[in-house]
Amino acid sequence: MDPETPPNERDNAARTGPNRPVPDGGSSELDTLVAKLRAEAERDRPARATPDIGIVMGSDSDLDTMMGSETGRPGAHDALTRLGFEEQTDAGDPPDTRFSFETYVVSAHRTPELLYAYAETAEARGLEVLVAGAGGKSADLPNMTASIAYPLPVIGVPVQEKSVSSVIGMPQGAPLVAVDAGKSFNAALSAVQILARRHDKLREALVEYREELKQGVAVTSRELHEMGTEGFRREHDT
Numbered sequence: 001m002d003p004e005t006p007p008n009e010r011d012n013a014a015r016t017g018p019n020r021p022v023p024d025g026g027s028s029e030l031d032t033l034v035a036k037l038r039a040e041a042e043r044d045r046p047a048r049a050t051p052d053i054g055i056v057m058g059s060d061s062d063l064d065t066m067m068g069s070e071t072g073r074p075g076a077h078d079a080l081t082r083l084g085f086e087e088q089t090d091a092g093d094p095p096d097t098r099f100s101f102e103t104y105v106v107s108a109h110r111t112p113e114l115l116y117a118y119a120e121t122a123e124a125r126g127l128e129v130l131v132a133g134a135g136g137k138s139a140d141l142p143n144m145t146a147s148i149a150y151p152l153p154v155i156g157v158p159v160q161e162k163s164v165s166s167v168i169g170m171p172q173g174a175p176l177v178a179v180d181a182g183k184s185f186n187a188a189l190s191a192v193q194i195l196a197r198r199h200d201k202l203r204e205a206l207v208e209y210r211e212e213l214k215q216g217v218a219v220t221s222r223e224l225h226e227m228g229t230e231g232f233r234r235e236h237d238t
């Protein structure tokens, strides 16, 4: 940013989410995004060229909770890359790995047309399972995504504790599975579990991950025992 830029414009440029300034001609951004999803649904790409898991969140303020951050809890991005997935950022340029995921911000209330376009096209665009997260007390993205994308399975992530009941409260006949507040890592694991029923490589990756988890607990247990509480704290800075 040019240091000559007035302070209020500097703030605007740094702002994310719904209050981010719209660039010139930006009113068509939404239409373009919707049209791109709909056009992609018409293409007949092979399975290995399309993302397997779709991740949507209500706002980029959900990003750390949904995908994980270096300082906070790991999230879906950590789980999926750990299991050999890569993030696909261009429908026409898939990553080399067999399994991939895509990520979008879709606000159920601010951009209902994008919610419809995303959920209506998900299956035709090759997605096998969706992970949808939103925060606040009206966290409608996961449940509306599940309703529109049906019969595609959707795993809901309440981004905050106060979002839990609005995510899981679905009426009979309109299913949604959900994890506890903030547990996007587990949501991603569950998504891979669904895919693993048809893909042995993913089953193996899940089993290997669990084995590493077990060994990790055993190492921690031995170290705590052998170092004692104070030594363990010193060693691990906890």
Ligand code: RP5
Residues within 6 Å of the ligand: 017, 018, 057, 058, 059, 060, 061, 062, 107, 133, 134, 135, 136, 139, 159
């Ligand atoms: C929800 O409202 C979003 O999922 C987010 O958790 C919350 C606040 O959104 P922003 O105002 O930060 O965009 O819809």
